[in-house]
Amino acid sequence: MAFAGTVLAAREVAAQRGALATFGKVIAEPGGVNGVSAAVHAWLDARAADEETLLDTVTTIRSACLGFSQEHGVTVSVRQESAAPEVRFDAELRDRISAVLGGVPVLPTGAGHDAGVLAARVPTAMLFVRNPTGVSHSPAEHAELADCEAGVSALAAVLEELACR
Numbered sequence: 001m002a003f004a005g006t007v008l009a010a011r012e013v014a015a016q017r018g019a020l021a022t023f024g025k026v027i028a029e030p031g032g033v034n035g036v037s038a039a040v041h042a043w044l045d046a047r048a049a050d051e052e053t054l055l056d057t058v059t060t061i062r063s064a065c066l067g068f069s070q071e072h073g074v075t076v077s078v079r080q081e082s083a084a085p086e087v088r089f090d091a092e093l094r095d096r097i098s099a100v101l102g103g104v105p106v107l108p109t110g111a112g113h114d115a116g117v118l119a120a121r122v123p124t125a126m127l128f129v130r131n132p133t134g135v136s137h138s139p140a141e142h143a144e145l146a147d148c149e150a151g152v153s154a155l156a157a158v159l160e161e162l163a164c165r
Contacts (some may be wrong), residue, residue: 002068002076003040010044011063019048019057024137043081049108052084087116090123097125100161101154122141 007023014021022045028037044061048054062078069076087109098104107128118124129151135141143151 002065002072002074003042005068006042006061006065009068010046010061013060013064014046014048014057017048017053017057019046019053021046021057068123080136083150084116087119089115089119089125093123094127100158104154107149127151127158136146 003026010021010023013019023042024045025043027041029041030037030041044058046054047063048057058113065078066075094106096108108127109128115124115126129143130147131141131143133140133142
């Protein structure tokens with residue numbers, strides 16, 4: 001029950017702050033279908049537009065978790081496994097890409113993709129392919145063939161402009 005309450009709190013807290021918070025990996029032990037778990041190990045993935053909001057979101061979720069654990073008489077251990085600083089992509093490259101593609105929207109991303117790693121060393125930007133559901137990094141993720149083709153065409157146009165400048 002403490003974990004269920006924490007999941008719901010994470011959703012509510014993140015929504016209130018315009019952030020995202022999900023438990024994408026959960027391991028229940030012993031893991032029987034009809035048994036009560038002796039332990040639950042869960043990984044929170046939280047993202048926000050700025051570091052302050054992220055810290056506030058995670059701190060509030062942690063506080064709720066500790067409250068639920070006391071309420072239900074369970075022990076909780078919390079530790080930070082990883083944290084990635086905000087990635088700022090190259091503004092000039094972003095603006096060039098937007099111009100080549102006819103002024104497409106510029107979207108913020110908390111993505112830890114390869115582009116985020118490269119951004120520390122070389123001018124970097126990302127192109128996104130429309131995904132009607134917004135589901136990402138999941139077997140349920142889906143993009144229509146026409147949207148994938150539009151993404152490939154956009155990438156080709158950008159590469160051509162960059163190569164011929």
